[in-house]
Amino acid sequence: ALTQSPATLSLSPGERAVLSCRASQSVGGSLAWFQQRPGQAPRLLIFDTSNRATGIPARFSGSGSGTDFTLTISSLEPEDFAIYYCQQCNEWPPGFTFGPGTKVDL
Amino acid sequence: EVQLVESGGGVVQPGGSLRLSCAASGFTFEDYAMHWVRQAPGKGLEWVSLISGDGGGTFYGDSMKGRFTISRDNRKDSLYLQMNSLRPEDTALYYCVRGGVVITTTFGHWGQGALVSVSS
Numbered sequence: 001a002l003t004q005s006p007a008t009l010s011l012s013p014g015e016r017a018v019l020s021c022r023a024s025q026s027v028g029g030s031l032a033w034f035q036q037r038p039g040q041a042p043r044l045l046i047f048d049t050s051n052r053a054t055g056i057p058a059r060f061s062g063s064g065s066g067t068d069f070t071l072t073i074s075s076l077e078p079e080d081f082a083i084y085y086c087q088q089c090n091e092w093p094p095g096f097t098f099g100p101g102t103k104v105d106l
Numbered sequence: 107e108v109q110l111v112e113s114g115g116g117v118v119q120p121g122g123s124l125r126l127s128c129a130a131s132g133f134t135f136e137d138y139a140m141h142w143v144r145q146a147p148g149k150g151l152e153w154v155s156l157i158s159g160d161g162g163g164t165f166y167g168d169s170m171k172g173r174f175t176i177s178r179d180n181r182k183d184s185l186y187l188q189m190n191s192l193r194p195e196d197t198a199l200y201y202c203v204r205g206g207v208v209i210t211t212t213f214g215h216w217g218q219g220a221l222v223s224v225s226s
Contacts, residue, residue: 044212101151
């Protein structure tokens with residue numbers, strides 16, 4: 001299971017956002033982060049803990065290991081106000097789990 | 107450009123069946139694992155099912171086992187989800203998602219979703 005904190009993060013444009021994801025057991029390096037804007041499909045931001053997906057701005061960064069992971073947005077842009085989900089995969093049998101999400105609010 | 111277009115959503119009574127389809131383009135379909143991921147109204151994301159690129163491996167989330175069947179037709183670049191014994195709690199937007207060449211790779215590309223409503 002994955003837990004995310006805080007549930008809601010209220011910030012202003014230009015501020016730094018730090019989102020936390022904690023796993024109930026070690027997930028190795030296979031943690032990903034997704035952004036979902038209202039009315040849109042989720043979008044992959046970070047894979048394998050710290051690798052930005054194609055086209056993702058450098059203000060997004062991921063870190064962590066074992067059971068504790070962090071998504072950092074260095075300086076919030078207006079389009080960054082959204083819900084962020086972390087996700088991990090069991091090796092075998094494959095099973096994919098999402099965290100409950102963190103809403104970054106204006 | 108990767109495109110995933112879902113179809114087949116609709117309203118169905120509890121206990122009924124529905125088949126979702128996903129038309130894929132912009133990549134070599136048979137090379138990639140494919141998934142269905144769902145999102146109930148106002149709720150978070152839930153992984154539904156995975157199928158390997160050659161269709162030989164299929165995996166399901168716990169609440170879907172025995173009721174849902176994932177399949178693909180690599181000649182038609184299409185993914186399917188047969189849903190039987192539907193329950194009100196299956197009401198959700200169902201996304202077709204491209205995985206990776208390795209089946210444990212995360213969800214790289216998402217469709218816009220097909221809405222399924224289970225209600226009497």
